[in-house]
Amino acid sequence: MEEVQLQERYADPVPEALCIAPAAKVGDVSDAIDTPSLVLDLDAFEDNLRTMQVLAERHGVALRPHAKAHRCPEIALRQVALGAVGICCQKVTEAVPFVQAGLRDIHISNEIVGEPKLRLLAQLARKAHITVCADHAVALRALSAAMAGHGASVGVMVDVDVGQKRCGVQTPGEAVELAKLARALPGISFAGIQAYHGGLQHKRSLDQRQKACDKAARLVRRYVDALEQAGIACPVVTGGGTGTAVFDVASQLYTEIQSGTYAFMDTDYGGIDWGEALAFRHSLFLLGTVMSTPAADRAIMDFGLKSTSAESGAPRPVGWPGLRCVAVHDEHSILQADDAKNMPALGDKIRLIPGHCDPTFNLHDSVVALRGDRVEAIWAISARGLSR
């Protein structure tokens, strides 16, 4: 196909810079924020950080928050400032902006396969203390060769499957073999095991979660025992999430927990039973504007799947009783009012709790941090899109 010669075909008729203004500036009231925007209630966010930090410290367990939830270095720095030992990332590229921001202790809670990823990992490992997961001897040998070849070293957490049926070795015997291999090969060292079970996090009842955690813990115990019997100390057992943190810290097995969503919450985690165990507040909201009111009980919002994930359910409007989000399209969402008397007007701004915070953060380049109703800061979501 012919290459289009733009300069010849179109001259810019107005030599004026065309630039997109930020959604808000510091000091603005929230109603002045352009939409759709992701906003963070700092008071609720800081409460959440403290609540989880206190929980972990009370049990002598390290908190290593998962930065995949937010991909925002400013947030990670605040977690570490309150006592977190470091962070988790899920991808090698994702870790880059965090290392650039000064984070120096990062667990990449995932298997790393492929030469470009290993090359970047070696670069990161020359600047920061890095651990990664492994569940296969072939991958572990490639990891060792790459680290040794690039003059770097990383710690290896053997990933063990405690029931999620995702990654991870399936038997304690395999874990022992991988740990031995990690101890024998150059450029890597055995750092512990990762035992994460995402499926448990969202079980609705507290009792169900407790029972499922007990079952997973018995599996973790088998892995730790097998390593001990093989004469291999297991300094770290890492895992746990927001939904199971209260059980994981009390398990006397996990030495660190990887919760991420606790700082923000979403309708997914908001919908599970928390008992009186922990109380996290909704701190993260999508701010949208009513762009059309075609019927007395229907408002069309200016956001869709490109601003909020919907695979875990639609976002939930806050402060509008009887108003429900009934559809999320590519670029619009539809709010339906039970009672036309409680309908927002054209141009009204509405806050909604996202269905699932991790993929929602990943749709935005920045988050507007609010103190009360004022913009205190705008933080870059620097690792947005870094999924390699």
Add this chain to the structure above:
Amino acid sequence: MEEVQLQERYADPVPEALCIAPAAKVGDVSDAIDTPSLVLDLDAFEDNLRTMQVLAERHGVALRPHAKAHRCPEIALRQVALGAVGICCQKVTEAVPFVQAGLRDIHISNEIVGEPKLRLLAQLARKAHITVCADHAVALRALSAAMAGHGASVGVMVDVDVGQKRCGVQTPGEAVELAKLARALPGISFAGIQAYHGGLQHKRSLDQRQKACDKAARLVRRYVDALEQAGIACPVVTGGGTGTAVFDVASQLYTEIQSGTYAFMDTDYGGIDWGEALAFRHSLFLLGTVMSTPAADRAIMDFGLKSTSAESGAPRPVGWPGLRCVAVHDEHSILQADDAKNMPALGDKIRLIPGHCDPTFNLHDSVVALRGDRVEAIWAISARGLSR
């Protein structure tokens, strides 16, 4: 919360630039592309562009492809080079990189509400021919005031609801009133009507789509007639999508069609019945790597919801009979093999057809354009994330 003084807390131990290499370089074979990456088969893509262009021209209807599907100026330039009259965008910010790339005829197929958006719209309208939608007199007056105030002018397409129950006026009388207002107010002019029905696009059988299109067309006819009876010429009727294009071009009502997905396809559109009417090829794929093989019939891929949308269904592996994507998590996807003999190995790269192309493009900063098995170009998805 205390401000973290990074410079004091952490000195960079290795003063070496940390940078993320592109996923591929021109000339690479596809197997060398780092993953997850979005890849475009140029031969199939160009076939699709020609197929739709020929269809539109055969019926004397203009093709104005929807750039919300791809958000990539390089793609829009190729559509216009083949004969498209311009493009559609869905958001004001989204239009910016397209205008910067030289596109000079853009229909923003959406209602625009809010001062920051109107300010940017006026900037765009000084550089390009811009039309926008309106379905409310209050919004139309604000649009007029902003355009006139900033010395700009835009065309207005009155948005009419032809059954989708989203935006749009509900009666021909309302459309006539808005058209009159658009003709009377400064800074704006009446440009036509938009009659888009997203819900029809995905009806599975060709016959169902035909019947639904006929019904919608009868509604469109009522709007055009009402305008004519009021002495208002309606120069443009814009609407239509990939699923209904074959009927819309033959309707003798639509003067331009807004299809977007036709250039790429996805499992959503791939799953509807096309009869012998049109044949679009799958040109868009997600490339992923097998990062774990924990069971004989299960492979874990290195992509999840941050690389592919899943609300319209999981992506579908290509070239691996009996291999199905059974789960898409935040950062992983799980492939299940019907037969363990047809399982990929650790490190294998697999192409998958995304479930829904629009939100999938919006997750990536670039798309790797392949000619056969070689990388011909890497195109920036410059409007990725521009949803205000």
